[in-house]
Amino acid sequence: MTQTRLKALLTLGLPIMGAMMSQSLLNLVDAAMVGSLGEVALAGVGFGSYVNFICVACLIGLSSGVQTLVARRVGEGTVRSTPGPVIAGLWLSLLGALPVSLLLFLLGPLFIHWLNADTTVAEAATPYFQARVLGMFGVALNFCFRGFWNGISQSMVYLRALLIMHVLNVVISYCLIFGVAGLPAMGAMGAGLGTTLSLYIGSAMYAWLCWRDRQGYRWHLRWPGSASLRQIMSLSWPHSLQQVLFAFGVTVLFWIISLVGTHQLAVAHVLISLALFLILPGVGLGMAATSLVSQAIGRKEQEDAYQWGWDVVKVSAGILVLLGAPFIIWPEFILGIFLKAPEVIAMGVMPLQITGMMMVIDAAALVLSQALIGAGANKTVMAVNLSSQWLLFLPMAAIIGPVLGYGLVGIWCLQAFQRLINSSIYGWIWYQRKWQKIRL
Secondary structure, three states: OOHHHHHHHHHHHHHHHHHHHHHHHHHHHHHHHHHOOOHHHHHHHHHHHHHHHHHHHOOOHHHHHHHHHHHHHHHHOOHHHOHHHHHHHHHHHHHHHHHHHHHHHHHHHHHHHHHOOOHHHHHHHHHHHHHHHOOHHHHHHHHHHHHHHHHOOOHHHHHHHHHHHHHHHHHHHHHHHHOHHHOOOOOHHHHHHHHHHHHHHHHHHHHHHHHHOOOOOOOOOOOOOHHHHHHHHHHHHHHHHHHHHHHHHHHHHHHHHHHHOHHHHHHHHHHHHHHHHHOHHHHHHHHHHHHHHHHHHHOOOHHHHHHHHHHHHHHHHHHHHHHHHHHHHOHHHHHHHHOOOHHHHHHHHHHHHHHHHHHHHOHHHHHHHHHHHHHOOHHHHHHHHHHHHHHHHHHHHHHHHHHOOOHHHHHHHHHHHHHHHHHHHHHHHHHHOHHHHOOO
16 A cells, blocks of 8 residues: 555545544543433433434434545546535435424433333433434534535544534533533533534534535535435435444344343443444544545546555554454453453453454454445445344344353354454455446
8 A cells, every 4th residue: 555545545534533533532521421410310311322323323324325425526526516415415304304303302201211111210311312312403414514524535624623513512511411601400401402502503514614615616505306315315224224223233232141141231331332432443444435435436447446445444454453452462451440340350351352353353344334335335235234233143142142151252252253254245245346337
């Protein structure tokens, strides 16, 4: 990989990685602020956040769909037309996300109490969830603008605006949680409302940035036409469905582990949280691959697009090796940060070491799945991920863990095997190059 290609990848990928990691850190800050209100409030916010994540997952495909089309137009040399997919995404958000957001707000109390039998936690979660779900429209708008900035390889613009939005989120949430500056002390609901308000402020910033830099682009708010809407929907729904079912799959996995034991469930929460945080660099570089591959195909440079996939895999694997090494070398120390009982820490040592190795195994799947999205193979990615999760991993985990008695270690070994299969499948699909025949 040449220095020029590495520079192009890191220029686009590092801001995306930073943005994703900043979002995870922000969630920890929110939890710390709400945690001072007591365990019930913290449990309510945690549960409300997870339910909101499932709702928001329905929209995440907008980002990849917009990014793929924008990057393709850049590669084709029709930069003026790049706002077209964004405008179609914004209209789709207005027609879909806004009414669903309002409906979930109204049904929030019934929805939360149905999902959680613990009345105390459900009552704490309901106002927080209602405040967060009002921001679904803002999330959809943010996804559309994120797809635009990433698609034109200006991810640093997106990162700067996002960091401003995060700072505002912390300040507004703090004031609303504790009643600072004459504002009412709203507790957990204030945390949700602060996040929602920051999302709409962020959307306004993105819109202003687009208007400020409108020269050279064909921005308008006119109806984009049914063909443009269908194209965005066609690219968006597979990724959204995949994310929703992935979230439900994690819930099923926790249920399976709960059948093994309570201590194992506590360890699994730590393991999954650590893994989801530390794979973000791989995911971020994969999102960069989405733009790089789509732009290369737009330029009709198929060999360049093919090479980008492997180049990004190599860089991602190198980073994940460094991040996974502490899991393998110092598992007791890392687990001791979150768990206190020695016998519980001992349960997590081998699974954490497997997690460290698994991160490297997962590099090809993380990158090439996003690269295939850039090529327009969204349905292929959905089929591979959902099949391996729901037809292979979860059914076998239910047998290997609680039934055969291999416990948490057995489930984590199976998960590593699933990741190996995923990476192998994506490597084979990429090698075959059938994705190069897709037209957008």
